[in-house]
Amino acid sequence: MPAPRKQPLSAERLENLAALAGISRLELTIEKVVQGGDGLARWRDLPIFVPRAAPGDVVEARITERRPGYARAEIEEVISPGPLRREAPCPFYARCGGCQLQHIEDDAQLGLKAAAALEALRRLGGIDPAQLARCHVGEPVADRRWGYRLRARVHVQQDEDGTTGVGFRRRRSHDLVRVDRCPVLAPALEASLPDLPRLLDEAARSGKAAPGRLSLATEGLGEDSLVVASPPVVGLPAGPLEIELPGRRLTFDARCFVQAHGGLLETLARSAVGDFEGETAVDLYAGVGFFTVGLADRYGAVTAVEAESVAARYARNNLRLNGLRHCQVERAAVESWVDGKAGGEGLANGLDRVLVDPPRVGLSWNVRRALLRAAPARLTYVSCDPATLARDLGALTRDFDLESITFFDMFPQTAHLETVVQLRRRG
Numbered sequence: 001m002p003a004p005r006k007q008p009l010s011a012e013r014l015e016n017l018a019a020l021a022g023i024s025r026l027e028l029t030i031e032k033v034v035q036g037g038d039g040l041a042r043w044r045d046l047p048i049f050v051p052r053a054a055p056g057d058v059v060e061a062r063i064t065e066r067r068p069g070y071a072r073a074e075i076e077e078v079i080s081p082g083p084l085r086r087e088a089p090c091p092f093y094a095r096c097g098g099c100q101l102q103h104i105e106d107d108a109q110l111g112l113k114a115a116a117a118l119e120a121l122r123r124l125g126g127i128d129p130a131q132l133a134r135c136h137v138g139e140p141v142a143d144r145r146w147g148y149r150l151r152a153r154v155h156v157q158q159d160e161d162g163t164t165g166v167g168f169r170r171r172r173s174h175d176l177v178r179v180d181r182c183p184v185l186a187p188a189l190e191a192s193l194p195d196l197p198r199l200l201d202e203a204a205r206s207g208k209a210a211p212g213r214l215s216l217a218t219e220g221l222g223e224d225s226l227v228v229a230s231p232p233v234v235g236l237p238a239g240p241l242e243i244e245l246p247g248r249r250l251t252f253d254a255r256c257f258v259q260a261h262g263g264l265l266e267t268l269a270r271s272a273v274g275d276f277e278g279e280t281a282v283d284l285y286a287g288v289g290f291f292t293v294g295l296a297d298r299y300g301a302v303t304a305v306e307a308e309s310v311a312a313r314y315a316r317n318n319l320r321l322n323g324l325r326h327c328q329v330e331r332a333a334v335e336s337w338v339d340g341k342a343g344g345e346g347l348a349n350g351l352d353r354v355l356v357d358p359p360r361v362g363l364s365w366n367v368r369r370a371l372l373r374a375a376p377a378r379l380t381y382v383s384c385d386p387a388t389l390a391r392d393l394g395a396l397t398r399d400f401d402l403e404s405i406t407f408f409d410m411f412p413q414t415a416h417l418e419t420v421v422q423l424r425r426r427g
């Protein structure tokens with residue numbers, strides 16, 4: 001979670017901070033979950049962020065960090081559980097850093113994340129509250145909460161006894177938590193975990209050193225879906241996978257980004273592409289063309305921009321595969337491309353549509369400036385980080401009106417949240 005905004009410290013808060021310096025354990029009542037997944041409690045007027053807490057929990061907590069405007073604490077004991085708390089289903093949850101919300105009932109997670117994201121939009125973005133109030137906030141969208149994930153990056157570690165371990169990073173540490181199951185992974189992906197150490201050991205015996213990290217991907221939610229790895233592992237296929245969207249085929253492999261939730265692909269694509277139509281559209285941060293192929297149905301010419309060479313190659317292949325001759329892929333960093341520094345003319349004026357789907361860091365200042373300058377009739381922002389989304393919308397809503405915001409639970413059991421925002425040029 002980004003640090004809360006700096007504000008002048010009141011005399012009372014300074015006094016409270018001084019008092020907190022002499023205290024290592026506190027009883028706290030958790031008010032709510034904030035953006036990033038931590039619980040928020042207050043000691044006197046001081047905000048204290050507590051990971052793995054649920055609203056209504058009363059906990060005994062150990063202070064781990066003291067900052068001028070806030071503190072952080074770890075739960076030592078749950079004195080009285082809040083109404084949404086449950087026993088985490090995964091046996092690795094206490095140690096593994098992959099999930100943050102397994103201690104909260106499945107049905108409650110998305111509502112808590114959506115409320116925290118809306119609060120981040122209000123507090124961090126400086127978005128005009130009247131605009132936010134006018135914007136339609138859609139019903140949050142969820143599908144299966146377990147066995148959904150089509151991609152995973154696992155860490156590989158050779159232990160002193162020579163055995164190979166595969167797993168995820170421990171919470172707040174670079175150490176490995178070895179796992180032989182991970183119930184958020186799609187079934188075929190999860191089923192591949194127990195075999196990985198043996199396959200990597202066999203490869204090592206024949207002279208192929210184990211990689212430090214392994215990207216795994218599968219193409220569907222079936223038990224028998226193909227699983228591929230990158231770098232390749234002898235015993236697992238390495239070749240392309242294919243997912244289907246209505247009327248479209250998309251190829252990719254374990255090196256590429258692909259939307260993570262196998263049950264929400266179609267709904268997410270439909271929501272982002274929407275019912276709008278026109279002549280010209282640009283898909284920035286296009287990956288293998290997940291949104292490009294949908295925009296292709298509705299626009300006379302579509303340009304997709306993607307920096308990674310492998311993803312851009314798949315995107316071109318996917319356009320060919322689907323016979324989309326009116327679309328093209330530019331392999332370039334968006335930051336250079338929009339200003340015409342990647343060989344082309346850059347982001348043109350008069351476009352009917354731009355869709356952006358950046359990584360967590362969001363848009364750089366020059367991409368925001370280029371969008372404001374080019375002023376497309378419609379702008380769609382697909383975000384996987386509400387904090388950077390808030391910052392970017394703060395700038396973009398100077399010239400664009402917010403039409404709708406829809407939250408998608410693409411990452412159940414974790415604090416991550418996907419958001420689709422539809423904007424329209426003002427005037």
Ligand SMILES: C[S@@+](CC[C@H](N)C(=O)[O-])C[C@H]1O[C@@H](n2cnc3c(N)ncnc32)[C@H](O)[C@@H]1O
Pocket residue numbers: 257258259285286287288289290291305306307308311332333334335357358359384
């Ligand atoms: C969140 S993913 C979205 C991909 C695609 N829209 C999809 O839905 O599958 C972000 C994509 O942007 C690409 N990317 C990251 N930084 C970039 C940059 N500076 N310029 C262009 N592409 C970038 C990544 O390689 C990745 O494919």
